[in-house]
Amino acid sequence: xxxxxxxxxxxxxxxxxxxxxxxxxxxxxxxxxxxxxxxxxxxxxxxxxxxxxxxxxxxxxxxxxxxxxxxxxxxxxxxxxxxxxxxxxxxxxxxxxxxxxxxxxxxxxxxxxxxxxxxxxxxxxxxxxxxxxxxxxxxxxxxxxxxxxxxxxxxxxxxxxxxxxxxxxxxxxxxxxxxxxxxxxxxxxxxxxxxxxxxxxxxxxxxxxxxxxxxxxxxxxxxxxxxxxxxxxxxxxxxxxxxxxxxxxxxxxxxxxxxxxxxxxxxxxxxxxxxxxxxxxxxxxxxxxxxxxxxxxx
Amino acid sequence: xxxxxxxxxxxxxxxxxxxxxxxxxxxxxxxxxxxxxxxxxxxxxxxxxxxxxxxxxxxxxxxxxxxxxxxxxxxxxxxxxxxxxxxxxxxxxxxxxxxxxxxxxxxxxxxxxxxxxxxxxxxxxxxxxxxxxxxxxxxxxxxxxxxxxxxxxxxxxxxxxxxxxxxxxxxxxxxxxxxxxxxxxxxxxxxxxxxxxxxxxxxxxxxxxxxxxxxxxxxxxxxxxxxxxxxxxxxxxxxxxxxxxxxxxxxxxxxxxxxxxxxxxxxxxxxxxxxxxxxxxxxxxxxxxxxxxxxxxxxxxxxxxxxxxxxxxxxxxxxxxxxxxxxxxxxxxxxxxxxxxxxxxxxxxxxxxxxxxxxxxxxxxxxxxxxxxxxxxxxxxxxxxxxxxxxxxxxx
Numbered sequence: 001x002x003x004x005x006x007x008x009x010x011x012x013x014x015x016x017x018x019x020x021x022x023x024x025x026x027x028x029x030x031x032x033x034x035x036x037x038x039x040x041x042x043x044x045x046x047x048x049x050x051x052x053x054x055x056x057x058x059x060x061x062x063x064x065x066x067x068x069x070x071x072x073x074x075x076x077x078x079x080x081x082x083x084x085x086x087x088x089x090x091x092x093x094x095x096x097x098x099x100x101x102x103x104x105x106x107x108x109x110x111x112x113x114x115x116x117x118x119x120x121x122x123x124x125x126x127x128x129x130x131x132x133x134x135x136x137x138x139x140x141x142x143x144x145x146x147x148x149x150x151x152x153x154x155x156x157x158x159x160x161x162x163x164x165x166x167x168x169x170x171x172x173x174x175x176x177x178x179x180x181x182x183x184x185x186x187x188x189x190x191x192x193x194x195x196x197x198x199x200x201x202x203x204x205x206x207x208x209x210x211x212x213x214x215x216x217x218x219x220x221x222x223x224x225x226x227x228x229x230x231x232x233x234x235x236x237x238x239x240x241x242x243x244x245x246x247x248x249x250x251x252x253x254x255x256x257x258x259x260x261x262x263x264x265x266x267x268x269x270x271x272x273x274x275x276x277x278x279x280x281x282x283x284x285x286x287x288x289x290x291x292x293x294x295x296x297x298x
Numbered sequence: 299x300x301x302x303x304x305x306x307x308x309x310x311x312x313x314x315x316x317x318x319x320x321x322x323x324x325x326x327x328x329x330x331x332x333x334x335x336x337x338x339x340x341x342x343x344x345x346x347x348x349x350x351x352x353x354x355x356x357x358x359x360x361x362x363x364x365x366x367x368x369x370x371x372x373x374x375x376x377x378x379x380x381x382x383x384x385x386x387x388x389x390x391x392x393x394x395x396x397x398x399x400x401x402x403x404x405x406x407x408x409x410x411x412x413x414x415x416x417x418x419x420x421x422x423x424x425x426x427x428x429x430x431x432x433x434x435x436x437x438x439x440x441x442x443x444x445x446x447x448x449x450x451x452x453x454x455x456x457x458x459x460x461x462x463x464x465x466x467x468x469x470x471x472x473x474x475x476x477x478x479x480x481x482x483x484x485x486x487x488x489x490x491x492x493x494x495x496x497x498x499x500x501x502x503x504x505x506x507x508x509x510x511x512x513x514x515x516x517x518x519x520x521x522x523x524x525x526x527x528x529x530x531x532x533x534x535x536x537x538x539x540x541x542x543x544x545x546x547x548x549x550x551x552x553x554x555x556x557x558x559x560x561x562x563x564x565x566x567x568x569x570x571x572x573x574x575x576x577x578x579x580x581x582x583x584x585x586x587x588x589x590x591x592x593x594x595x596x597x598x599x600x601x602x603x604x605x606x607x608x609x610x611x612x613x614x615x616x617x618x619x620x621x622x623x624x625x626x627x628x629x630x631x632x633x634x635x636x637x638x639x640x641x642x643x644x645x646x647x648x649x650x651x652x653x654x655x656x657x658x659x660x661x662x663x664x665x666x667x668x669x670x671x672x673x674x675x676x677x678x679x680x681x682x683x684x685x686x687x688x689x690x691x692x693x694x
Contacts, residue, residue, distance in 0.1 A: 006684075039502075042505070044502070044674060067506040069502060071503060073499040074499065075500045075502055077494075077495075078494075089507070092504065093507050133503075
């Protein structure tokens with residue numbers, strides 16, 4: 001997908017694929033082109049070049065695909081009641097009045113939208129408004145779910161409810177693509193991730209692979225939270241320290257990892273010893289920094 | 299089509315249940331009622347003048363009083379009083395307005411250029427004088443009748459003269475004001491509705507289900523129906539007002555206005571609501587609405603002023619008014635009042651109507667493209683140059 005607005009390149013030959021049945025995280029810094037890409041998938045933006053294919057068919061030629069779209073900001077009618085809003089959205093998607101009403105009540109119950117369906121949207125808390133928006137996105141049982149920051153402004157309990165709903169839809173074979181800056185949530189939820197920067201793809205892989213074990217070690221010694229036992233050991237270097245947990249980098253290939261364990265044991269009780277697992281946030285930062293640096297070089 | 303209907307229904311139900319609609323409708327209905335009833339109440343019913351007939355009075359004298367009173371829409375009642383002294387006493391106390399005695403003539407309490415009874419007595423005195431002169435002339439009854447019932451000489455102008463009945467003028471001015479209020483109010487509602495959907499981002503949710511042009515058309519139809527309901531309620535208020543003062547709308551309102559006012563309201567509504575909708579799509583914030591809507595408000599204002607000017611002219615309308623009556627956007631205001639006043643023929647109005655409809659068709663196509671090109675551009679006001687570039691490649 002390629003799209004420019006004047007001199008600004010929003011999408012630069014961006015290409016990735018999303019499988020049904022998995023949760024797909026679509027990540028990127030602010031202004032990376034995520035929203036434009038999502039709108040292109042929804043056929044709301046005409047691309048300069050490129051296509052969006054669903055099961056091999058161009059979305060411009062396949063109007064029968066049911067989309068559920070959740071924009072980043074609250075896409076709700078403030079003066080309507082929650083129930084009326086949900087029924088209206090469902091009916092626009094072709095669901096008859098009776099069924100739309102039944103589904104609206106069901107979504108209000110599942111998402112526990114308080115204080116209830118009769119309340120005006122504007123009277124709800126931000127968290128409940130976001131729940132209402134999620135309900136409007138799911139009410140017509142879309143085949144493709146595109147969610148822009150679905151967890152924004154939600155408390156942990158609300159996040160759990162919505163995570164469960166998204167997992168359920170993915171397991172039903174729906175395509176679920178969402179963006180989020182809450183990378184710890186994405187890491188725990190998504191099976192696959194794409195990271196974009198300045199409109200182009202930087203990384204596209206499974207979350208499992210991206211967050212695989214790193215070469216760094218993690219050790220926690222009860223009696224030595226500051227890591228004094230490594231003060232004079234040149235082969236190991238403490239690169240990070242958090243609440244007594246030491247993140248250690250090995251400076252020599254000639255020394256075995258377990259030597260760190262032996263050094264720790266000589267000082268006290270080992271509470272934790274492991275290879276460091278890379279966080280998605282770390283992977284994200286590294287990928288963007290590297291891409292920006294490459295861009296500057298070019 | 300089903301989605302357009304759904305969008306229109308939502309607009310209709312949301313708008314009619316809003317407090318703004320209820321208040322605006324109640325106020326305009328009261329204004330309509332007041333426009334009819336208040337002048338009637340303020341003018342008041344003419345107070346009957348009590349005429350004292352002293353002694354033996356010729357039977358024609360009360361008829362003369364009644365004839366003169368009828369000319370000034372005054373009612374009279376007569377009392378017989380035996381003596382002049384009693385008549386003086388009753389004039390002083392105010393129980394009697396005018397007294398007549400064949401011996402003394404006419405008596406009033408005071409002689410003043412502003413006193414109604416004195417003015418009335420003076421007018422009656424002329425006719426009684428004529429009557430007495432006729433009595434002395436020994437004429438036959440037929441001759442007397444001819445002389446007592448003269449026909450007025452026709453007055454004609456050498457130039458063209460606009461003769462508009464006061465009721466037609468009053469109704470036309472009201473129709474003009476109403477058209478201006480309704481078109482500006484409901485045009486603004488369409489614009490604010492578009493801005494609301496854009497600023498709340500609900501537009502993005504809607505566009506995943508419907509095409510932008512369906513959304514705009516549905517909104518215009520929905521708001522247009524609200525405007526028609528509002529206009530109908532004002533008409534009801536007018537009918538109630540007219541009935542309460544003993545008039546019938548069909549007697550007071552010109553037939554052409556009854557037919558043309560709603561027709562032009564619909565035509566003008568389609569034109570203005572489309573343009574207001576497109577203008578609304580160019581901005582994200584309510585504060586920016588005035589800047590984009592001002593160019594649309596100009597022809598409305600021109601139409602309104604031209605309509606008032608046409609109504610105030612006593613001769614046939616000026617060339618500029620005649621030209622303006624064919625200008626789309628101005629004609630919805632001007633044409634109904636000009637036809638009602640008899641200064642525009644129906645065939646010419648049909649030509650103007652056709653021009654308006656064709657213009658509305660092409661403008662709606664342009665407005666639709668502006669809407670499509672602008673509606674997803676959040677943030678600063680969308681410039682026309684950017685819209686022009688988007689015309690060829692944005693999603694429609």
